[in-house]
Amino acid sequence: MGITTEELRASRKVLAEFDYEPAEIEKGYSGKSLYINLTDLTIKPKDITEQMKEIFIGGKGFGLWYLWNAVKPSTKWSDPENEIVISSGPIGGITQYPGSGKSLVVTLSPLTNSVMDSNVGGYFGPYLKFSGWDALEVQGKADQDVVVFIDGDRGKITIEKMELDPGASHLVSEQLTDMFAESEKDKKNISIVSTGSGADNTLIGLLNFSFYDLRRKAPRLKQAGRGGIGTVFREKNLAALVVRYSSLSGRSNNPADPSTIAKTGVKLAREINKFDDEQFRMRQIGTANLMTPMNDYDLLPVNNFKFGSHEDAVKISSDVLRSKFTQNMPDGCWVGCALSCCKAVDNFELKTGPFKGDKVIVDGPEYETAAGLGSNCGIFDPDHIIEANFYCDTYGIDTISTGTITAFAMECYENGVINKEITGGLELSFGSADAAMELIHQMGQGRGFGKIAGLGVRRMKHFFVDEYGADEAFLEDIGMENKGLEYSQYQAKESLAQQGGYAMTNKGPQHDEAWLIFMDMVNKQLPTFEKKAEALHYFPMFRTWFGLMGLCKLPWNDIIPESNKDADRPELIPEHVQNYVDIFNAVTGKQIDKDEMIRQSERVYNFQRVFNLRLGFGTREHDAAPYRALGPVTEEEYESRAERYDNQLRDDVGINPEGMSTADKVKKMREYRESRYEQLIDVVYKRRGWTTNGIPTIGHLCELGIDFPEVIETVKNKL
Amino acid sequence: MVSVNGIEIEWQEEMTVQKLLQIMNYTFPMIVVTVNGIPVDRAQWPVYMVPDKSVVQAHHLIAGG
Numbered sequence: 111m112g113i114t115t116e117e118l119r120a121s122r123k124v125l126a127e128f129d130y131e132p133a134e135i136e137k138g139y140s141g142k143s144l145y146i147n148l149t150d151l152t153i154k155p156k157d158i159t160e161q162m163k164e165i166f167i168g169g170k171g172f173g174l175w176y177l178w179n180a181v182k183p184s185t186k187w188s189d190p191e192n193e194i195v196i197s198s199g200p201i202g203g204i205t206q207y208p209g210s211g212k213s214l215v216v217t218l219s220p221l222t223n224s225v226m227d228s229n230v231g232g233y234f235g236p237y238l239k240f241s242g243w244d245a246l247e248v249q250g251k252a253d254q255d256v257v258v259f260i261d262g263d264r265g266k267i268t269i270e271k272m273e274l275d276p277g278a279s280h281l282v283s284e285q286l287t288d289m290f291a292e293s294e295k296d297k298k299n300i301s302i303v304s305t306g307s308g309a310d311n312t313l314i315g316l317l318n319f320s321f322y323d324l325r326r327k328a329p330r331l332k333q334a335g336r337g338g339i340g341t342v343f344r345e346k347n348l349a350a351l352v353v354r355y356s357s358l359s360g361r362s363n364n365p366a367d368p369s370t371i372a373k374t375g376v377k378l379a380r381e382i383n384k385f386d387d388e389q390f391r392m393r394q395i396g397t398a399n400l401m402t403p404m405n406d407y408d409l410l411p412v413n414n415f416k417f418g419s420h421e422d423a424v425k426i427s428s429d430v431l432r433s434k435f436t437q438n439m440p441d442g443c444w445v446g447c448a449l450s451c452c453k454a455v456d457n458f459e460l461k462t463g464p465f466k467g468d469k470v471i472v473d474g475p476e477y478e479t480a481a482g483l484g485s486n487c488g489i490f491d492p493d494h495i496i497e498a499n500f501y502c503d504t505y506g507i508d509t510i511s512t513g514t515i516t517a518f519a520m521e522c523y524e525n526g527v528i529n530k531e532i533t534g535g536l537e538l539s540f541g542s543a544d545a546a547m548e549l550i551h552q553m554g555q556g557r558g559f560g561k562i563a564g565l566g567v568r569r570m571k572h573f574f575v576d577e578y579g580a581d582e583a584f585l586e587d588i589g590m591e592n593k594g595l596e597y598s599q600y601q602a603k604e605s606l607a608q609q610g611g612y613a614m615t616n617k618g619p620q621h622d623e624a625w626l627i628f629m630d631m632v633n634k635q636l637p638t639f640e641k642k643a644e645a646l647h648y649f650p651m652f653r654t655w656f657g658l659m660g661l662c663k664l665p666w667n668d669i670i671p672e673s674n675k676d677a678d679r680p681e682l683i684p685e686h687v688q689n690y691v692d693i694f695n696a697v698t699g700k701q702i703d704k705d706e707m708i709r710q711s712e713r714v715y716n717f718q719r720v721f722n723l724r725l726g727f728g729t730r731e732h733d734a735a736p737y738r739a740l741g742p743v744t745e746e747e748y749e750s751r752a753e754r755y756d757n758q759l760r761d762d763v764g765i766n767p768e769g770m771s772t773a774d775k776v777k778k779m780r781e782y783r784e785s786r787y788e789q790l791i792d793v794v795y796k797r798r799g800w801t802t803n804g805i806p807t808i809g810h811l812c813e814l815g816i817d818f819p820e821v822i823e824t825v826k827n828k829l
Numbered sequence: 830m831v832s833v834n835g836i837e838i839e840w841q842e843e844m845t846v847q848k849l850l851q852i853m854n855y856t857f858p859m860i861v862v863t864v865n866g867i868p869v870d871r872a873q874w875p876v877y878m879v880p881d882k883s884v885v886q887a888h889h890l891i892a893g894g
């Protein structure tokens with residue numbers, strides 16, 4: 111394992127330090143944020159203003175506001191002025207209500223060149239706050255690899271250099287936990303943010319946030335995966351962020367009304383105990399519980415999103431993955447999460463790569479990882495998925511993007527767009543597990559074809575067209591990216607609402623804004639454009655709220671309360687929405703209701719849209735979707751579900767498919783689906799208070815109270 | 830015929846809610862069923878007969894992946 115803890119400790123050299131008196135937490139806020147500039151090694155506190163709390167709330171809201179003030183319209187992701195901002199939120203860090211320990215990370219993305227946000231578990235965000243900082247801004251670029259250590263116990267911050275190899279995140283987390291903890295018992299008080307060599311070598315770098323697993327006696331890693339945040343981290347020559355805080359208690363967040371929080375938390379924990387085993391089995395399987403139903407409902411991406419199911423999917427079913435988890439106790443990514451969906455495979459012996467033969471702990475695989483690295487690449491081998499999951503995490507590359515990139519490369523390979531000569535010998539056909547694994551190593555290590563794949567689908571498309579004369583239109587159709595970000599792993603062809611839920615997003619096609627497939631495609635609850643638009647307003651606003659608070663989405667609707675069967679709108683899970691309102695009020699002492707909750711999100715959501723505009727994006731053209739996300743691109747896809755599509759032509763389009771060639775049917779279907787998508791955009795924009803070009807109107811911004819001069823100026827210039 | 834979430838399927842003799850969900854391949858763990866507007870408890874699915882021409886709603890309770 112290279113350097114020992116003692117050697118690492120001996121190599122430490124403090125480059126800058128800052129002593130402070132940790133601010134008392136008052137109703138969920140410390141009232142201070144920490145600013146670090148790696149270029150000139152500045153470390154300084156900033157005040158969190160009342161206006162920030164009122165308008166931006168916390169978490170992603172704070173991240174957006176700080177980033178807005180840090181960058182110019184011309185700033186690129188790799189410029190020193192770009193920032194990485196980490197903030198939890200006012201609810202973040204409470205231990206009584208499940209799912210309350212998330213951190214939100216905001217930066218300019220190397221994939222989209224616009225604003226990226228990612229929601230991640232692990233202990234860093236709460237420990238940061240309890241160390242006195244509601245947010246951390248990191249700007250500038252160090253001239254050598256540095257570690258930032260925030261010692262919340264002593265009130266001391268240091269920027270240090272040390273003999274740390276930042277190439278493998280699992281080792282970095284272990285080494286730094288060992289070194290910064292003052293005893294074995296103290297390890298649980300440490301959280302590390304790190305990445306791996308893949309973040310140096312690709313644009314899809316992620317950040318791993320650790321929490322120390324007392325039973326396994328090892329740090330576990332949770333990922334801020336999307337959009338290349340880890341790539342920005344390494345561009346700044348950050349090797350790691352470390353926080354230490356040892357006084358965690360149920361009162362650390364100092365809420366206004368602890369008893370309401372306790373009561374509400376106990377109620378949810380009881381529900382989880384009572385119903386989880388018969389509902390989603392989050393405690394047993396975690397999000398991998400979705401593998402089987404997604405396949406059953408034709409929603410599991412297969413072969414670069416061509417299909418939604420596969421007969422071999424049974425080999426990577428929810429229960430098969432469950433049998434791989436070596437888990438016998440609930441396991442949460444933050445203290446007090448009774449839903450405890452974290453899963454791990456212990457003593458997994460690696461068969462490939464630099465750690466071949468090592469027995470390691472693998473976090474996950476989560477649904478997205480299993481679908482992305484598995485079925486979407488035509489690979490139905492659980493051990494491959496687990497090994498690929500491990501390497502993506504330790505190299506610091508996003509499993510979702512990796513899956514979608516590999517699947518795209520495979521389809522290009524099968525269509526002769528690229529060949530063995532171009533891939534350096536990799537036979538990248540669907541189902542080629544060895545080639546897919548080797549591609550991960552190449553991306554992680556910056557070798558061979560991995561250097562091209564690591565650029566992401568958008569740049570790969572351009573590269574294949576420019577260098578190899580590929581058919582641009584075909585690549586635009588099958589390259590599953592929007593805004594430069596790779597699609598996450600759901601087949602959305604049969605849900606128009608979800609097509610919007612993916613492509614009409616602020617950051618790109620991640621399903622954390624809206625997941626409407628069942629409501630739309632299965633339950634048929636959204637039969638009109640207006641109903642779809644209402645859902646595409648409500649859910650993105652509602653779900654944005656989690657990211658303002660430091661909350662996890664899963665305890666909202668991955669456990670269903672008994673009251674839901676009598677609810678008017680069961681899909682909203684009204685009892686849980688009320689829990690959130692109650693908890694927010696109990697933490698902050700404010701008095702909001704569920705409508706104000708949506709307004710809080712709407713402010714930040716629209717601000718993010720304006721931020722995109724300011725950076726040259728955020729208009730209608732950027733909400734276009736690749737046709738693979740809307741319908742069957744190829745005759746093969748059409749034929750695979752010919753009865754369904756023929757019926758749709760007959761019933762929905764009003765065309766008799768009899769006697770038509772498949773090519774003609776594909777064409778007619780495409781015209782119909784593309785026009786429906788355009789109609790949907792019109793109605794959604796209207797519902798969101800935007801122009802037909804997707805720009806928030808001045809009136810809407812005034813109504814929301816985010817009519818700051820620079821916001822209005824930005825919008826005026828685009829109208 | 831029986832309408833399930835707006836999809837018309839052939840009615841069969843002895844068609845229970847459970848059988849109907851199997852035909853639809855509705856395997857999701859959280860489904861709330863109504864037959865002609867009447868809620869049918871999960872425990873009743875194996876025995877509750879779906880009459881011909883029924884309108885069945887099998888409401889899948891998930892709003893988020």
Ligand code: SF4
Binds near residue numbers: 443452663
């Ligand atoms: S539900 Fe899972 S991801 Fe969410 S906070 Fe709990 S353990 Fe973490």
